Amino acid sequence: MSFTPITHTCQYNEEDGTVRMFIRGRPVILYAPSDHDNLDLSKVAPPPHNKLKLEWVYGYRGKDCRNNLYLLPTGEIVYFVAAVVVLFNVDEQCQRHYTGHTDDVKCLAVHPNKLIIATGQCAGHDRLDARPHVRVWNSVSLATLAVVGAGSLERAAAGVAFSRADGGALLACVDDGPDHVISVWEWQRGDKGHCLAETKCSVDTVVAVEFHPLDRNQIVTCGKGHIAFWTLDASNVLYKRMGIFETRDKPKYVTCLAFNHNGDVISGDSNGNLIVWGRGTNTVHKLVRGVHEGAVFSLCGLKDGGLVSGGGKDGRLVLFDADLSATGTENVIEGHYGGVRVVTEGRGRQLFVGTTRNCILHGDLQLGFVPAVLGHVDEVWGLAAHPSLPQFASAGWDRLLQLWDALSHSTVWSKDIEERAQCCAWARDGGALAVGCVSGRWLVYHPQTRELLAQHQDGTEPIQTIEYSPNNRLVAIGSRDNFIYVYQVDDDGARYSRLGKCLGHSSFITHLDWSEDSQYIRSNSGDYEVLFWNATTCRQAPSGAALRDVPWASAHCPLAFSCVGVWPEGADGTDINSCTRTQDGRLAATGDDFGKVKLYAYPVTQPKSLCAAYGGHSSHVTCVRFLPDDTRLLSAGGHDAALLQWLVD
Template identity: 50%
Template sequence: MYEYNDMIMSRQSEPITYQQKSSTLKSNTSSRYYEASTGPSGYTVFWRSAYDGELDDIYRMNHCQSPPGQQHSVSVSSSFRKNHTVAPPPPPPALPPSSLCIPPNLVRRGRQSSGPSSSAYYCATDSDDRSVHLTSTSRSLHPTAWKPGGVAICPANREMIQSMNKPSCIPKFHDDDSKETTYLPGDGILRFYIRGRPVNVYMPTQIMQNYDLSIPLKAPDTTLKLEWIYGYRGRDCRNNLHYLPTGELIYFVAAVVVLYNIEEQCQRHYLEHTDDVKCIAIHPDRITVATGQSAGHDKQFGKPHVRIWSSVDLKTLKIIGLGEFERSVCCLSFSKTDSGVKLCAVDEATDHVISIWDWQKNRKITETKCSTEPITAVEFHPLDDATLVSGGKGHLAFWTFDGCTLSKKMGIFEYFCSWNGKQPIEKPKFILCLTFAENGDLLTGDSAGNIIAWKRGTNTVNQICQGVHEGGIFSLCLTNNGHLISGGGKDRRLVFFDAALNPTGRTEELTELYGAVRTITQGPGELLIIGTTKNMILQAGPGMEISPLMFGHSEEFWSLAKHPQAHQFITGGRDHLVILWDSLSKQAIWSKEFTDAIHCAAFYPLQSVLITNGTMSPVNNHNNDSNINGNNVIDETNNLDFNVSMMNSHDLLIVLGTSTGRWLVFNCLKQEIIAAHSDGLGEQIECVAYSPDGNYLALGSRDNVIYVYNVLERGYKYNRVGRCCGHTSFILHIDWSVDGRFIRSVSGDYEILFWTAFDCRQVVSPSTLRDLEWASQTCTIGWEVAGIWPSDSDGTDVNACDRSPTADILATGDDYGKVKLFKYPTNKPKAEFRAYNGHSSHVTNVTFLYDGSRLISTGGKDTAVLQWEVCI
């Protein structure tokens, strides 16, 4: 029992006044109390409720006048006096249903917050001059918040104990020092900690009586197998696309090296790297592969190193340089004339150290500083294993290896000899790429658009083709017949030369959709394989018919949504690109670029199933959203058998939330924007979710507000219902109840709140919803997911979660590139899990497809989409 002075607000015709009245609060009884405190902006009034031992905010009135003196007076709007009785009623046996909600005109407005905040408010005496700190933050209440005869009220996630040294018995609140997960069986409250802040969640009635924290939750029997990776790393890496004798393309994305068989449409994956793969080299035997990675988080193999492995069985042969490299391995090359005994590696450290290794003996032979500027390429000479060349910013070096040491001569950019005498050469800012001609001459492409031939055995220019490209040359490819192809960056062109380095007059230009040429390699026969700066892989036949082999995002993306009735999903990113993928054909169905960056997406739940005979037609169209009436449809000219049939009469609709506060209703079949709306005062739309019946749409904004719309005409018309205001940080996740009546939301300060959808009022007693069934599990806080958080979590560890359609497993994506599987519900601390590597950056989102057969995960900086097969 706690006794203290309670402030009772009385209703008068004049401005409302405060009275002091002695009260008694009994634990576990239903009571209502008011509280008043002052702050830097004036007087603020709070009405708080005690229900089943839980203390919560109910009403907050803002913008009140400061009290004039001991008889505290507060001006309240006439609408409030008219509609609400402010004097506390007698304690009822239970809260009526109407008291579960906050009237919309009295909700607490949220503020933009970059860190955790608390909903606890305090009022204490002037005699106590200590500042009261909000839970787990360094922010203090204003000193004038301490008022005579005050009362301190806190949520149930704080311990309330009587002061032992003050006769006024002002309650004090102390965090649980152990920060261990605890369970209160009487109330069914599970308390765990995020960033040191206690979080209370309410167990369902059928579980609370038999719940036992001491019984651990084992990892699920279900496993994941990486089935497919969408994407390619061409944005910032070079010379990373090769064709193997096995008929496979080999390249890397994220922490995975992909071996892609074009004809059989299948992939194999080398998964031993622990972070970003930055470079690749193919051994002269065309079977052995070396790949280098950057520093990561793995305790055993987190430092930069090189892995040498077999492309036949994907087994690691050697790991070299573990602990020797400083930042990441950016360039690799095998020697050519000695059966590939030596391996050259460049460390992307400040001095860009170049080293020579006897990789079979795992022995470093020598190393030396290369350059303080970036290095873009290094290659052993194909006819002389004692010579290698490196290029980069303001740098072209010819290295000689005598068996023990490396010595270098810099390339001379002074002049070259032509038929009319010596011609001066302007030194380019960058050497961007290099290769060797059949006669052993070095060929370089630079930032000025020049191709320069360097005579074998010298460091002087032998021949130059000036201004081949507008801007830099990103790739040089020597074809099987000795001809040369150059790929431009700024102009996106392919230029063809004969063996004598004479232009043939043949050029091809890539569309803006594909981006600039990053690398070119010779495929089977006369087929060319092209990697682009927009992380796409293209193929070009003898007639230069260019078609995409692999689509990908080129910038970080968070948007991921599954089709409600088909094996399809959609992604959208900061590159303004939205792609609809088919998980069965493993291809992009279509791609579209918008004027705004896309951050979130959701399918309208009552959709038609998109059925095809055979496989989906690959994407071959691209339009801007300003041309919404254009003929932007799926290409039916592809030789794949293509047919779309509609099971229902309405179209395939999605909602896209953008970084500018706009949200778009988009028709996937007609490829057109149906409607564009704007919410959140220009702030980013963080998440969107339809109710299961499709009658409502909820949008969580960066402005801390959830906007709720009534959906009419099968997803074509939207009328705003209201705004859910109460969070003090941006909205991260939204879930709907199965009956479509309630919403739960998680914000950036790790707070979970509940709302009624039809009137946007906050449910202030979450315990009353403990038995409610939820249609989805994307909220990362709740009794169902309490076990996904590490004991030392800072709140940013887990970015996303999703449960399977059978509700027996839960998948999470975290900040360390891990995809994890838990048993569901994950309601035990330190729950065991299965973890899977593949991403090299934070995992931004995860979702199970509609039938649970596959899990999709998306990476942030690695821009990769990983498709996992769910194995039971």
């Protein structure tokens, strides 16, 4: 055999029409269709004519972030999830997005003019953008005004705040590094700002930072076991006074801050207490015990001088008057939404509530609350577009199976399936929805009634992938135990009988595709094998050469001749988590380990293929799927637990 080396990762053999691709030194043999012209591997395939535009972001980060929900004068609420800051008008049901960040956004602050926003992120994937920093931007134009702290922050911007008594000239930032350094910036000096002062804040976790609304150069921070009162003096040195609890029980955490009209500081803590600290002092002025069972996660000062406290464990919202006396008005968030993470004032008596289970609710204390934003709370690996409707299903490690409408951007339903989900798939007629679980079980639900139609157990390893055959008579189950289980489908997707299992892979199954005639399956595995199977006999095809001209109903296997070009030179075989193509066969998309969604012209047969790459996710992109009419692409995130919907332009 004569291979012509073109790149260090690919060789082409004209005699038998194969591409030998090397991944981590292992050869992968891929067979070109017999009618395919000889490849010139030196050619560079152009990027697609189409572009992706971020249309909608499903989700919110309330699980582990604080003070990250505000109402703007435009009527939009501003919050973040993954690497995207979302501006969402709940009444008009429209979103805008600030996409300047390269990794997880961790904190957010609104300027006193209610126009300018500061958002801070953690270290990123890309070498050039790996440094944590704070971005200051205009919420109307979405233009970036300054990038602050790149090079001086160590891990992440854990908290950020604008000064309030001087009209927002200063910006305070707390680093998430070991010393939790606090820095104060003149953010308008140049495009990188000017650091006025910085000092070690605390060896313990810091959860909040706020400038005093009345006293210029006064800053308050709080966190594990402490509250600290800072003064920035005329020589730009930060001085700290620790809050003195005296004989009172020192809380494990001081969790949140607010200010009353007198300028007193109000803190909530992990004991469920509220403490008033006299203006200009570091001593307790007033203590209100046992407001919540568990920690107080949020305090919201109201325009009329009142205060609303939110409980992270008990889910209660309690209204106080200006003297911090309970008014008797309160409400409880339904448990399945989680506890209260943040409360912010809306218009009139309306409140917006971010929760610990990544939901945003809106309503008032008298009438109660309804969801404005729902999301997942843990890694999302299952994503499946409906075969004919503009709907999609998502399933994650949070045990939630959710059905979404892509046109109204709303949740059709959400169901706790009591199992960590790894994948999901629609029957080809849309009459059943299958979910593969981490335990080796797979479940089938009726998409309208949510009734459990069938359940089966195949091994004890996670079910990595599920695919129904194009004729809807078979379903293939790819497991982490190296086997593919094939079932016959009867009674409109309600009854399943096992035909057999495909034995031959020496590593776990990662991806599956069916042939258009439902006769064959191709599969990829964790050790970069590409194997082919007769679906009804579960026998392995002796050679991929015999099936080189078989048309495939999908392109979910990234190790395939039609997807050679999605692999960058020197790629690790785990870099690409998901691959898909449009129904019309013109575009392919991938989701990778670096938070990128990439769009290619399909087929991607040139090893050197240019693509358009899109950020927004902040961790590995676990799955990408096109809607059946090819107008939109959906992507699911791992650690960021976000679902992004892209318009195909």
